[in-house]
Amino acid sequence: MDFRRWRTRLGLFLAVVGPGFITANVDNDAGGIYTYSLAGAQFGYSLLWTMIPITVALIVVQEMASRMGAVTGKGLSDLIREEFGFRVTFFLMLALVATNCGNVVANFAGVASSLELFGWSRYIVVPLAAVVVWLLIVQGTYRSVEKIFLAASAFYVCYIIAGLLAHPDWKAAAVATFSRPTTAGIRNYGYIVMVIGLVGTTIAPWMQFYLQASVVEKGITPRQYRASRWDVILGCFFTDIVAWFIIVACAATLYAKGQPDIKDAADAAEALRPLAGNWAYLLFAGGLFNASLFAASILPIPTSYAVCEGLGFESGLDKKFHEAPAFYWLYTLLIVAGAGVLLVPRFPLVHIIVVSQVVNGIVLPFVLVFMLLLANDRELMCAHINARRYNAVAWLTVVVMIALTPAMIITQLRNG
Secondary structure, X not given: OHHHHHHHHHHHHHHHOOHHHHHHHHOOOHHHHHHHHHHHHHHOOOOHHHHHHHHHHHHHHHHHXXXXXXXXXXOHHHHHHHHHOHHHHHHHHHHHHXXXXXXXXXXXXXXXXXXXXXXXXXXXXXXXXXHHHHHHXXXXXXXXXXXXXHHHHHOOHHHHHHHHHOOOOHHHHHHHHOOOOOHHHHOOHHHXXXXXXXXXXXXXXXXXXXXXXXXXXXXXXXXXXXXXXXHHXXXXXXXXXXXXXXXXXXXXXXHOOOOOOOOOHHHHHHHHHXXXXXXXXXXXXXXXXXXXXXXXXXXXXXXXXXXXXXXXXXXXXXXXXXXXXXXXXXXXXXXXXXXXXXXXXXXOHHHHXXXXXXXXXXXXXXXHHHHHHHHOOHHHHHHHOXXXXXXXXXXXXXXXXHHHHHHHHHHHHHHX
């Protein structure tokens, strides 16, 4: 009897797995990998403590988005438009488009730099990647696309293996993970900036729109939600375990050898080669290519979902181009713009990415507040509103994110 019950539960979980696991893993895109690499290279193991509160915050926010999708059967943009009006939704969509344009550019840059390590020209790689990404989404269905994305998520294990090959000091890493930050670290401006960067790269506005829309499109209902909730939780744990190993790999090699300066994630892979061996280098570079192509495929989707839901147009990966033209044309435009920028000589790429992160920081607190108001609306959520203790954690997350946003914006502007 017990075996049958567990087999039933496993079958239910496998039926709903996807949205939470995929969304969390896309968060480890080219920008995220670079941030984690830089944290390890510059500060060694000392920033590993951030992974615990970051994981808790990520689970809280992602779970709310998933639950709202299952209970209401509507995307986040739909709910914001219905509850707060068209004008608010319109400006939120403009900001989301602006920030995701920069994110798409950053990930095509990751695709280019990862293959340039092997002698491939970006003028060949980037157009090919753009065509592959476009065909995957436009010609696929939600089910086929989800299977490919789940397979891409599995490739993040490359970073775990790279971390093992770096032969870190496991005791020092464990102690740093479960210790509170040092006073000396808190007084260090660069250390604080990196903490802000680690938080900022973990929770992004687009994630909530994509996750909720995916839950709706997959057809998950309140009856199935308990299993779907585990999809979210396991996805958040896995993505931050990968982040932990990226920091550890760079701490054990680059920081230990006094090589803290890396320009991007590809630079981190190249620097690992003489310190951790060819296998670590290949795994790190291969992981970067997978993560960048994966994120470049997904990031335009939540923008298309959000804009089309907010403006009342048809959207969804299960619809054909002629059934949801606005959805697919916006996706196409984002892919063309993101890839095209990489082909323009001397284009101010860094400034575009910086501006997108600034907008990301401005938009995020608003999205979180809207989500909390919606998740606590009893008329909307019925018996599935946030529990009191859960609400306390969720509001604390919002307050911390709002407090960090001005610091993140000021830091980005100064560094830009």
